[in-house]
Amino acid sequence: MTLFERYVGVDYSGAQTPEASLSGLRAYVTESANLPEETKPPAGTKKYWTRCSIAQWLCTELSKSTPTIVGIDHGFSFPLAYFQKYSLSLDWAQFLDDFQRHWPTDEPSTCVDFIREGICGQGAKRMGDARWLRLTEEWTATAKSVFLFDVQGSVAKSTHAGLPWLRYLRNECSRRIHFWPFDGWQIPDRASVVAEVYPSLWVRRFPKQNRDGDMQAAYAAAAWLQRADLNGSLRTSFARRSLRRSESVPRPKAGYLA
Numbered sequence: 297m298t299l300f301e302r303y304v305g306v307d308y309s310g311a312q313t314p315e316a317s318l319s320g321l322r323a324y325v326t327e328s329a330n331l332p333e334e335t336k337p338p339a340g341t342k343k344y345w346t347r348c349s350i351a352q353w354l355c356t357e358l359s360k361s362t363p364t365i366v367g368i369d370h371g372f373s374f375p376l377a378y379f380q381k382y383s384l385s386l387d388w389a390q391f392l393d394d395f396q397r398h399w400p401t402d403e404p405s406t407c408v409d410f411i412r413e414g415i416c417g418q419g420a421k422r423m424g425d426a427r428w429l430r431l432t433e434e435w436t437a438t439a440k441s442v443f444l445f446d447v448q449g450s451v452a453k454s455t456h457a458g459l460p461w462l463r464y465l466r467n468e469c470s471r472r473i474h475f476w477p478f479d480g481w482q483i484p485d486r487a488s489v490v491a492e493v494y495p496s497l498w499v500r501r502f503p504k505q506n507r508d509g510d511m512q513a514a515y516a517a518a519a520w521l522q523r524a525d526l527n528g529s530l531r532t533s534f535a536r537r538s539l540r541r542s543e544s545v546p547r548p549k550a551g552y553l554a
Contacts, residue, residue: 298525299483299534302327302364304335304357305517306350307495307510310370310453313407317342321350322514329526332518334511348402351461354490359470363486365525367493367517371442371455372462372478373550375428382422386549388478392463398422402460408453412445426452438496465490476534478550483534493517 302325309320321344326332337345337353345353358364379386384394396402398418399411411417424443433439438449445452465473474483476491483489495513498520504512524530 299531300363300365300489300521300525302362303332303518303522303525304354304364304366305332305493305495305514305519305521306354306366306368307514307517308368308370308454308458309347309510310401310408310455310457313405314348314402314457315346315404317344317346319344320510321345321347322510323350323353324511324514324518326518326522329522332515332522334514347457347461351402351464355465355469358465358473358488358490361471361486362488364488365521366488366490367495367521368458368490369454369493369495369513369517370451370458371430372459372475372492373430374424374442375430377428378424379550384550388475388550389466391550392459392466395422396460396463399456400460401457402464408456411456436494439494462490481534493521495520 305324307320307322309318311318311320323335323345324332325335335353337343337349341349354366358366373388373391378384379391384391398421399408400406400417401408401411406416411419414420424441426441426444428443429439429441433441440447440450440452442452442455444450462475466475471488474480474487474489476483476489495517498516499509499512502512502516502519507515521530524533
């Protein structure tokens with residue numbers, strides 16, 4: 297028996313502002329054993345998703361009763377060194393609140409670079425070091441720091457743009473979402489899950505056909521989540537992590553994946 301009935305892969309983009317139409321922001325969705333298909337913005341709106349519109353769409357979809365897993369390819373938390381430098385609580389919800397106060401990248405006409413340049417926000421009070429890595433990144437050869445900006449393959453901008461929208465989903469969805477692993481290693485029965493993914497691990501495992509790089513990343517995220525759930529490896533993976541951590545770490549903290 298599978299954990300989920302629907303699988304969503306989102307290739308994220310930290311470019312421009314929350315209301316900008318972004319060709320690099322793509323979403324693929326699949327149900328049961330069907331192949332993932334691209335989901336586009338509602339007719340009559342902008343040509344491509346905006347960060348605001350895709351967050352609103354996810355909020356609507358995740359508020360439904362269908363057990364869904366959403367994989368998004370930006371960082372969901374920061375290295376432990378960040379929490380230590382600013383004496384922050386390791387509570388993930390508090391981290392999101394604190395980050396949004398300093399990096400309000402969900403506000404209209406606000407972009408990551410504006411805050412980096414001091415035009416708005418208080419980013420200077422919450423800067424990180426490009427040498428800081430999360431534990432998961434230390435074990436992935438091609439991964440880059442969430443603070444390493446302006447290089448090819450960087451996730452820093454998408455992470456700084458996306459974190460406030462995770463807070464939005466957490467606060468606005470009418471049905472509780474399980475943000476894995478910060479809400480616990482175990483997945484509640486028939487829960488919907490939002491988790492960080494790294495599509496670069498999977499993009500070559502699925503035929504690319506006529507999809508560009510962003511489309512393929514979103515497709516691969518949805519397809520891999522679906523395949524792993526159908527063959528039971530996703531349930532096994534969640535269970536193994538739960539068993540490993542249940543005695544010593546009842547609930548993962550924001551810096552746990554640091």
